Amino acid sequence: MNPEEIEGGTALFYKYIIQHQDQVSKHYIDGYYHVDIVAEAYNQGFKDGKESGKKDFVEEMRKNTLEKFFRRATQVYVLTKTVVEFLNRNKYKVVSIYLDVLAQCPRVIISINDSLLIDDEFVKTSYTKISEMKRIFSELFDSNLDMGLVSSDSLDAGLLKADGFGYSENLATNEHKKARRKK
C-alpha cells in the first residue's frame, strides 16, 4: 500500500495543484492578470534598469501568478486541515473535504455526519472556528475564502466536482486505512 495514499493529504494536494498549474497560468495569460501582479512585474522591469521585453514581462507575470496561486492554494489547504484537526480534537469526526482552489475566491466544503449538524454545540463550535479561518485568509490575501459545512448523507460528490471542487479527500476512508495499517 502506498503510504502517501494513507497519510496522504499534503502529498496528494501538492500533486493536484502541480497538475492544475497550467489551468491557472492559462486563465491569467488570457488577459485576466490581477492588477497587482501586472504592476509588480512592470515596476520590477524598470527597477532592474532595463527595457522589459514583452516576453520577459509575460514570463514574469506568469511566474508571479503561479507563485501566488501556490501560496494561496496551500493556505486554503492548511486552513481546512486546521478546522479538521480542531474538530477531531473536540471529538467531532469529519467525513470528507472538497476544495476549489482555482476559483478567484477559493471554496471549501467540509462534510459532516447528519446528526452533528443538528447539534447546537457542534454548530457553535465549528462555525466559530470556520469564521476564524476565513478571517485569517482574507487578512493574508485580500480575497475571501468561502468555507462551509454540509451533511455527508446523500452528498453528491459528482455534482461538487462538476461545480469546481476538483480536489477532495475522504477522511473517513483514510481513518480506516490508518487503523488497518496499525493492526
Place this chain on the structure above:
Amino acid sequence: MSTRKQGERNSKLSNTLFTENITFENKKFYDWVVTISFYAAIHYLEDFILPKTINSQNCINLNEVKSAYKMPRRHEARERLVWDNMSTDIAAYYSWLDNKSRFARYTTFKVTITEAEKAQDYLNKIINACTPPPTSKAVSQPIT
C-alpha cells in the same frame, strides 16, 4: 416595505410551510422552510445591525458594507457583518442557515423534518436577538 417587514413576511411563509399541511406528491416543502428561514434571517439581521460605521465609512445598506469591507460579494460581506456585530451563537446560527440553503443542491435537496425544525428554531433565536426589549415605561406614581 421595510427590511424588517420583509423578514416578518418570509418568517411567516417559512412557518406556514412547516406547520400547515401543504405538500407536493405527499412531501412537505422542508427544503423551502430552510431556504426561506435563511432569507428571513438576512432581513432581520440587516435591519438590526445597519446603519453601521465600518472602517470609518457610514454604511446604510449592504452595498456600502461590501465596499467598506472591500469584499467582492454581498454574501461574504453580510456574513462578516453578522460575525462582527452579533454574538457568536447568533452568527453561527446564521452561518448554519446560509450553508443549509446554499448547499442543499449538493444533497439533492433532501431536508428532514428535524432540520426544518432546527431552521425554525435558529430563525426564532435570530429574531429574538434582533428584537430589542420594550423600553420600560415609568410607572406613574399616584399623587398623595
